[in-house]
Amino acid sequence: MPRSGPATRLIDVAERAGVSIATASRSLRGQDGVSEAVAAHVRQVASDLGYVVNVHARTLAGGSTSIVGLIVHEIGDPYFSEIASGVVHLATARGLTVQICHSGRDPVTELSQIRTLLAHGTEAVLIAGSGYVDPTLQSEADKELRAFQRSGGRAAVIGRHFLRTDAVLPANVAAGEAIAEHVLSLGHRRIAVAAGSAALTTVEDRVAGIRAALERHGIAPGDVPVVHSAFTRDGGQEAAERILHEHPRTTAILALNDVMAIGVLSTLRTLGVSVPHDVSVAGIDDIAVAADLAPSLTTVRLHMQQLGELVLSMALKPPSARPRRRGCGHELVVRGSTGPAPRRRA
Amino acid sequence: MPRSGPATRLIDVAERAGVSIATASRSLRGQDGVSEAVAAHVRQVASDLGYVVNVHARTLAGGSTSIVGLIVHEIGDPYFSEIASGVVHLATARGLTVQICHSGRDPVTELSQIRTLLAHGTEAVLIAGSGYVDPTLQSEADKELRAFQRSGGRAAVIGRHFLRTDAVLPANVAAGEAIAEHVLSLGHRRIAVAAGSAALTTVEDRVAGIRAALERHGIAPGDVPVVHSAFTRDGGQEAAERILHEHPRTTAILALNDVMAIGVLSTLRTLGVSVPHDVSVAGIDDIAVAADLAPSLTTVRLHMQQLGELVLSMALKPPSARPRRRGCGHELVVRGSTGPAPRRRA
DNA sequence: CGAGGTTACGTAAGCGCTTTCGTAGCGCAC
DNA sequence: GTGCGCTACGAAAGCGCTTACGTAACCTCG
Known part of the structure; x- marks a missing residue:
């Protein structure tokens, strides 16, 4: 045109x-x-x-584009839209525009997004969203990013500490520990995990945190059912169904993110299970609506908007010799969906 | 760089x-x-x-960019992130990337975003989000878009039928009517509206729909308090406080969007007002979490994701002589937040 | 007062691509 | 076998910008 x-x-x-x-x-x-x-x-x-x-002329002549690319797994998911919001806010303040790509959690799509962004000569490429447990799924992407950086481009990611780029690290393990400690402190011992796809490192990390806390309290990994499903509301529903069916004596369900927790709550409501009286439910992330659910959701706040701002600001800093790591706080937010373990269950 | x-x-x-x-x-x-x-x-x-x-070289030489620009009021708001999700999905399917700009509901920022997108030579510029009641606030933007179109660019908007671009029109008036008819049919007569800024046409339209329905049932506009606040959760809280304070006999609060309705519900919960027993609450939009609130929210579904897909597909069609208009369905979704009007109130 | 240094600007060479225009080569009709 | 109309391709002119390099003009100092 x-x-x-x-x-x-x-x-x-x-x-x-x-x-x-x-x-x-x-x-x-x-x-x-x-x-x-x-x-x-x-x-x-x-x-x-x-x-x-004219950006194109400028870029072609060797100038800069004032565009940063952001690749997210699923733009409709509040976790990512809050991150995107952080990135966009800071970018707007700095006079940059943001090009958003949606990978749909597909490593192949993701790779092509990266290539597109590189070809577009974006100032920086940001990737938000869990990496893949299987390293071969992202080695190509890794290579591409390295080449980008060698040629002066900037890249930064959220999570994915295994990449040789600057990274903001959400407290996945700690969040898992915190939420597990919380339900343990309420007296729960029959705890199940509603997890997203086992292919994602975020899932791996959060589960690891939960397991670590439980082991400290003498609960063996084998006694903690981890049901893998999708990182979505429907995934949460499905996981809850399976948990209640296969492990009917469960008193606490830890969803690995709030969106899944929403699904879990929905299933429990449908089945007439009272939360937190019969079963406690908790999530991780603290998305904006967590406080407004019924019951309000106990979760661990990961400050997604801040993650977004941080990842952009790291990318914008002058490059350093070795990849920088930056943590981001987390806090347990206790609300209405968790309560003392019931004395006995049917 | x-x-x-x-x-x-x-x-x-x-x-x-x-x-x-x-x-x-x-x-x-x-x-x-x-x-x-x-x-x-x-x-x-x-x-x-x-x-x-290399997009820049291609564009400079007269080719196309494969980039569409999307301007939204507030990327963190579910209404917009669902629209964005629709746009991004369709764009990805068509091999386009989306450049997202966040105007923060500021017409001046919006204008500069438009200029930036034009300078970037995007294939199409999409604008989502209410227009401004005051036409002078957007006449510059309008001019800019017209020039863009004359020079072969494509533009399409959601709402803002007063612009001479293709437009997808969310059923704002009809949604207002539908939600008002619903509470009327439940016997409510003392109805208040929790509205966003009066400067926005979306607010104007939805209020007009509500008023029309009420008038048909013999309720004069003067008897319907419309409290203007911000189109946010906090705005909803504030509006609810003022409504309960100034109009304590209100039995139904119509929030002009679901995000405000969340705030309204929160205030009512804090004040110990039972929903829907004492007061019914309804929203408009049907954002994803509406079904998972406590109580689940009665609202009018506006299909934001579809709006997003539509607006992009309109923009991508070969231009027509006169601006196209396209509606998008709406459905009343009755959930738990509305119930029969109480027989009497304190 | 002229060598050498600085500052303030202009000239022109591309950046990687699309596209116009030109041309070689072929088939076909007469 | 000449001429015409194709098709398939190449040469080269930019698109609007940045920047290396060149060059006046002015300054500083021995």
């Missing part, structure tokens, strides 16, 4: 200001080598003419 | 394939004037080399 609009070009500004195109270019970018008087004049003329630089 | 990566360029593909750069270009874009044998060979070589076209 060739556009032939009467857009003002740099050369128009230069002519009108009575300077060369080079001087105009330098003036507008605040580069030195131009007297302040001339620069100010050029800026004035540009503004009068409503000049907007 | 000049990038000097060893990216394969078209000329590399051409050389390796033993053809000219022109032929290579034509082959890769499936343009005719190239024999099928040669074209296939070129495509094979390109794929072997992992060639990805």
Whole structure:
């Protein structure tokens, strides 16, 4: 779609200001080598003419794009939309625009997204969302990012500490521990986990945290059913059904994220199981609606918006020799969905 | 940030394939004037080399960018993230990437976003989110879009029927009517509205729908308090407080969107008002969590994801002489937050 | 007062692609 | 066998910008 609009070009500004195109270019970018008087004049003329630089020409000539790419697993998921919100907010404040790609949790799509973003010459590529347990699924992506960085590009990820990029690390293991400690402290011993796909490292980490806490309290891993399903509301429903069916004496269900917890709550409501009287339910993430569910959801806050801001700010910093790691706080948020373990169950 | 990566360029593909750069270009874009044998060979070589076209060069030379811009009021709001999800899904399916801009409901920011997107040469500019009642707030944006279209660009919006672009029209008026009819049919007569900013046309439309329905049932506009606040959860809380304070005999609160309804429910819970026993509450939109609130929220489904897909597909169609209009269904979804009007109130 | 350094600007060479235009080669009709 | 109309391809001109390099003009100092 060739556009032939009467857009003002740099050369128009230069002519009108009575300077060369080079001087105009330098003036507008605040580069030195131009007297302040001339620069100010050029800026004035540009503004009068409503000049907007052509990104493509700029990029092609070696300039920067002012675009950052963000790859997320599922843009509709609150976990990711809150991250995206953080990224977009900070980006807007810095005069950058964000190009969002949705991988649908498919490593192949993800790879092609990365390639596209690289070809688009984005300033930085950000990836949010769990990595894959199977390293072969992302080795290509890894290679691509490395090459991108070697050639001066910036990349940063949320999680995926195994990549050689800057990374913000959500407290997955600690969150798992915190939520498990919480239900343990309430006296629960028959605990089940509603987990997302076993292929994701986030799932692995959160489960590891839960297991560690339980083991400290003398509960063997074998005594903790972990039901894998999808990281969605429906996945949570399905997991809850299976848990209640296969392990009817369960008194606490730990969902590995809030979205699944919503599904768990929905199933329990349907089955007439009272929460937290009969069964306690907890999530991880603390998405915005967690406080407004029925009952309100006990969870671990992971500050997604902050994760988003952090990952962008890391990417924007001048590169360092070795990949930086940055944690992000987590807090147990106790609400109405967890309560003391029932004295006995049917 | 000049990038000097060893990216394969078209000329590399051409050389390796033993053809000219022109032929290579034509082959890769499936343009005719190239024999099928040669074209296939070129495509094979390109794929072997992992060639990805440089968008900036392509655009500069008059090609297309494969990028669509989407401007939303508030990316963190589920209404918009569901729209964004629709846009991103369809875009991904069509091999397009989406550039998301967040205007924060500020017309000035919005205008600069539009300019940026135009300067980026996006295929299409999409705007989601209420227009402003005051036309001067958007006349600049309007002008900009018109110029964009005249020069071959595509634009489409959700709502904002006053713009001369293709538009998908959410059923705002009808949704207002539907939700009002619903509470009327339950016997409510003392109805209050928790509204977002009066500056937004969406608010205007939904209120108009509500008023129309009420008037049909003999309730004068003066008898329907409309409390304006922000289109957020906190705004809903605040509106509910004011409604209960100023109009204590209210039996039904209609929130103009689900996010506000969440705030309303929260305030009622805090104040110990039972929903729907004492007061019924309803929203509009049917965001994903509406079904999982406590109580589950009666609302009007506006199919945001579909709105997103529609607006993109309209923008992608060949332009028509006059702006197209496309409606999108709506359905009343009755859940637990509304019930019969109480016989009497304190 | 001229060598050498600085500053302020202009000239022009691309960045990687699309596309216009030109041309070689072929088939076909006369 | 000449001429015409195709088709399949190549050469080269930009798209609008950044930047390396060149060059005046001015300054500083011995």
